[in-house]
Amino acid sequence: MKIQFHGAAQRVTGSKHLLITEKGTKILLDCGLFQGLNTQDMNQQFGFEPAEIDYVILSHAHIDHTGLLPRLVAKGFQGPIFCTSATKDLATLLLGDSARIQENDLARINKRREKRGETLLENLYTEDDVAQTIAQMQAVNFREEISICEEVSAFFTDTGHILGSAAISLTVKEGEKSIHVFFSGDIGRPHDKILKSPEPFPQADYIICESTYGSRLHEPEADVKSSLLKIVKRVCVEQKGKLIIPAFSIDRTQELVYALDQLEAEGHLPKIKVYVDSPLSVSATMVMKNHPECFNPEILAYLEKGDGDAFGFPNLHYISSVEESKKLNDSPEPCIIISASGMAEAGRIKHHIANHINDVRCCILLVGYTSPDSLGGQLKSGAKQVHIFGENHDVRAEVLVMDSFSAHADYQEIISYLSCQNKEEVKTIFLVHGELDTQEIFKEKLEKEGYQHIEIPQMHQEIELN
Secondary structure: OEEEEEEOOOOOOOOEEEEEOOOOOEEEEOOOOOOOOOOOOOOOOOOOOHHHOOEEEOOOOOHHHHOOHHHHHHOOOOOOEEEEHHHHHHHHHHHHHHHHHHHHHHHHHHHHHHHOOOOOOOOOOOHHHHHHHHHOEEEEOOOOOEEEEOOEEEEEEEOOOOOOOEEEEEEEEEOOEEEEEEEOOOOOOOOOOOEOOOOOOOOOOEEEEEOOEOOOOOOOHHHHHHHHHHHHHHHHHHOOOEEEEEOOOOOHHHHHHHHHHHHHHOOOOOOOEEEEEOHHHHHHHHHHHOOHHHEOHHHHHHHHHOOOOOOOOOOEEEEOOHHHHHHHHHOOOOEEEEEOOOOOOOOHHHHHHHHHOOOOOOEEEEOOOOOOOOHHHHHHOOOOEEEEOOEEEEOOOEEEEOHHHOOOOEHHHHHHHHOOOOHHHOOEEEEEOOOHHHHHHHHHHHHHOOOOOEEOOOOOEEEEOO
16 A cells, blocks of 8 residues: 655644555545745646546535535546535535635736746636535544445544544555554644543554644643734723734634633623634634534533523624625724634735734734745744735734644654654654754654654655565
8 A cells, every 4th residue: 555645744834644545546635725924836736647546535614624625526527526525514614705715816926927928827716616525524423433345444542622523544455464543633632621632543554643733842831822812902902903813604603702701701802893804714713513413521511501602792793795805994983803824824814914913002813724835824923025916015914823722732742743653663753744954853752652663745745665
């Protein structure tokens, strides 16, 4: 059996890992979009022939794990796509939104390429391709072994990263022996405010493990609510500015709203308006409400007490229309604006940042992972000037970071997650979904823990699994 790494290899986005069995069956684990600056060309080609893929198995719905699925389908993939029920529901929203973004962005990108004499890019996919992709999805349950084909079975375990996120344990039969391959997807954090904690997984021979925060530790969880409240009071009450929060539409937006809901229920939140300005976030919140089976016991108890609905309180306003969104930029009223995307690379959040980045009273609060080349990554690194919508903007607004809202486990949490394994039986750990410098640090930490063979695959590298 072979494995090929066609994405998220020494970088964070574009998750695509191709298993090729001894009989030639091709199983693709995730089919993600490369995100960030200068990734348009990377998303045009897969590194393999889409029509030759037999099956796709998804870890979760984030675009960097699902965003090229419609292109895979458009280029000839006709097989089933296995994922959890919540992942299917979220992917329906996210892929539809992605198709619209692709189509809207393409004209602008090609106009610039034409001026430079470069080859024009073709549209990645359409909303019709998305509809066909969703039709090929088959929902599976957590902790229920399913037969993918005669030689391969799969077992999904909850990773607590986003709603419906799963790690995938594969058993591949080769003659009289079985090879156990585990793909972590993205690993969530223990004691998430909304979701269940990541759960143990069956013993594996080979582990494909994410490493996004493989060199970092998050701040203590106990400080999150009080830290958020201090920022709100200082920016919105004392400075009379706006608190702009780029947040992914799935889970991070809802976790922020839940924290603010709790502060409001406790009587601590100042009487200021909170806006969730993203049609996708509004729809995602409705999907989340439909999947309480993914919730942890604490939020279920909170809901049963009747203190709030967790995602709604009197001063919270969900915005869908463009007109209402534009009014927020013109309004002088102090407020909190939560808007997608989390890396500030697309969507309405870019407009909010562009309109407030020069105001010293305002604050941009980064609450999750941002790739270094994204707008959010540039702000996080302390850039004094950024480029938005073709114009340079001086960064005068305060930029703060609260990584405790991150959906990714830090290195100690990943090590704890892997502790369910007998190290001596793990033949190799492949580190994916991380920047190379981070992966090299994490590799050393895993070696100190006693793991013997750790590899950092290169893009399109093929490795034999025995």
